[in-house]
Amino acid sequence: MLNAATAAVATATACVLTVSAYFMIRSLRKGGCSGCRNCEGCRRR
Amino acid sequence: MIRAALAGNPNCGKTTLFNKLTGSSQRVGNWPGVTIDRKEGRIKGADAILVDLPGIYSLSPYSPEEIVSRDFLLDESPDVIVNIVDATNMERNLYLTSQILDVGIPTVVALNMMDAVRKDGGEIDTVKLSSALGCRVVGMSALKGEGIEELIAAITEAAASGKVPEPLRLSEAAEASASRISEVLRGKVPDGQIRWYSVKALERDPLALERTGDLEGEILHIVEEMEREMDDDSDSVVASDRYSAVSRAAASSTGKRGASKGRTTSDRIDRIVTDRWLGLPIFAGVMFLVYYISISTIGSWGTDWMNDVFFGEWIIPGMRAWLEGASVDPVLTAFIVDGLIAGFGAVIGFLPQMLVLFVLLVILEDCGYMARIAFVMDRVFRRFGLSGKSFIPVLIGTGCGVPGIMASRTIESERDRRITAMTTTFIPCSAKLPVIALIAGALFGGSALVALASYLVGIAAILMSGIILKKWKSLAGAPSEFIMELPAYHMPGAVTVFRSTLEKTWAFVRKAGTFILLACGLVWFLSTFSWNMVLVEDVNTSMLADMGRALSWMFVPLGWGGDWQFTVGTLTGLLAKENVVGTFGVLFGFSEVSEAGEEIWTMVAAMLTPIAGFSFLLFNLLCAPCFAAIGAMRRELGTWKATGAAVLYQCGLAYAVSLIVFQIGSLAIYGTFGVWTAVSLAVAALLVYLVVSNDPFRMSARRSGEVAC
Secondary structure, X not given: OXXXXXXXXXXXXXHHHHHHHHHHHHHHHOOOOOOOOOOHHHOOO | OEEEEEEEOOOOOHHHHHHHHHOOOOOOOOOOOOOOOOEEEEOOOOOEEEEEOOOOOXXXXXXXXXXXXXXXXXXXXXXXXXXXXXXXHHHHHHHHHHHHOOOOOOEEEEEEOHHHHHHOOOOOOHHHHHHHHOOEEEEOEOOOOEOHHHHHHHHHHHHHHOOOOOOOOOOHHHHHHHHHHHHHHEOOEOXXXXXXXXXXXXXXXXXXHHOOHHHHHHHHHHHHHHHHHHOOOHHHHHHHHHHHHHHHHHHHHHOOOOOOOOOOHHHHHHHHHOOOOOHHHHHHHHHHHHHHHHHHOHHHHHHHXXXXXHHHHHHHHHHHHHHHHOOOOHHXXXXXXXXXXXXXXXXXXXXXXXXXXXXXXXXXXXXXXXXXXXXXHHHHHHHOOOOHHHHHHHHHHOOOHHHXXXXXXXXXXXXXXXXXXXXXXXXXXXXXXXXXXXXXXXXXXXXXXXXHHHHHHHHHHHHHHHHHHOOOHHHOOOOOOOOOOOOOOOOOOHHHHHHHHHHHHHHHHHHHHHHHHHHHHHHHHHHHEOOOOOEOOOHHHOHHHXXXXXXXXHHHHHOOOOOHXXXXXXXXXXXXXXXXXXXXXXXHOOOOOOOOOOHHHHHHHHHOOHHHHHHHHHHHHHOOOOHHHHHHHHHHHOOHHXXXXXXXXXXXXXXXXXXXXXXXXXXXXXXXXXXXXXXXXXXXXXXXXXXXXXXXXXXXXHHOOOOOO
């Protein structure tokens, strides 16, 4: 049986990993952008 | 809304001006080729959009940048052209201006670097220059923010008036011929661009002639008549006329004292740092100093503190105590502390070293020294079948391989471009620096020589590949021409250094928080459970150990295949190179940090001899880059087949170099000789043969007079 603390920490960890995965996928979709501002990807209008 | 185009020579401060005008923070590099594609931004305080075009020397269609810029000016007809001119090299820059004035669009000349002209004791009368060019000229300094308001006002005024400048006058004969061509073209091209098409057709510009359709024969007849009359090629006549016109314009504005007086401080420094013999040793000395400061001294003090105190005493024990105190499940606690934090911390621990390194590299770039390196390296690269133009992607690749590979796009010769895209990642990118720092710290007492050697090996691998790959029929050919204007040295701007360092550092942290964090979580999971999902007591019985062992036999001849952890580190490094260190953080443990705070280092030192460690480092530096860089290679090489061949070549070369270093190094240091020593000697002999054997394509090109070396 999970205690409340474990459930809370597991939820928080899952949130962190989800956000991390979101930014990783976003970066991969930009062609592995490292944010160097050297190409069209970082163009700011 | 006004639409303005920013055009100018490479490295004349265009992107700096773009950032000043738009409040943007586009990447600024103190070498040519930083602006590969055009960028757009809104001008602060004006109802105008500014388009930053790639740096060009002329509007001839010889390079991809020139084609991008002229297509934009002709096809999208902006309301105003802002032509940025480097005041310290005015005549050369005005050559482009002379072509822009032909396009038939209102133009404002932004005379940049006026502060440098004044510092050298020169002076330029912008009113007289304005009168000579027939358009508004604004003196300014993009770096210091001088004249920005005046320039914005001039752009708005030029767009509102719509006044098209008068083109500079060519010689009588050229003007007469251009006028005849104009009559032929009337009604066939837009009226506003008729002057441009006439002069370009007179120069036999292929793309301009292409647009004249069936009139080409009639136009060429006029061109040939002029060539007979002038006894010279038409493009030479027009170029000479343009230079005469810009010389007159420049002379009218600079008076007797000129734009600068005689030999400048930059010239005096360049006599030493670009010297044929001193250039390379000075470069090696500068880079050694950079790594000595960042890896061995100041940076390493910061890294020690991060490992010993920040993670070793505060974060890891603190988090563990807090989770245990809250009765959180021990497996979840281990996942967070030994997996996520240990892996993330192992990489972030190197942040102080990276920070110092970034600051130093940004200073070297901003003051103008890095541009000299490209010039010095051109001489070296040319001997090996490549040109200095291939070194610009390598310089960019020291930050990240992805833009480095993309920068190869600016190389005109397709063969050079392909070779450069295939070899750029041999130079250590910032992601590989933690691996270098780890091996240097664990096995070589933190010596800066390890980092210097890594860079020299990277450059040597690029040069060697240049020679070897040029012997393949599909990649053979003479090196591209490389023309580069060296910017005047100046004190690095504090804001530029701060901003660039911050961007690089943030990119490093962001990668650690995404790719590395997730990969470390996965590594922890695979190293904690067996195939039937049972927690393992001994990591050697985990899934990860089995996976590592399935491949580690391949690396036994390289000296580091005995322990599966190094194979796993190499594989996870394909996701992002920092993962090599992050993986060790998980596998070797960060939580029970030793007194010296070097748990990972101690473990690595216990498992590898220095020569095996160096072999491991070289393999990871030279083998296939991360997936993002492989994707960039695919975009530049065009096909997966070519990309696969490139990755295979990289891995093959990495294996050969590591094998030679480990086997021959072991023979020299420990006197061990075995079958693999003999194999490594044979591989070394094969590599030497591939390098020194005759290049059949170069010889045949010479015979047919195609190569002018």
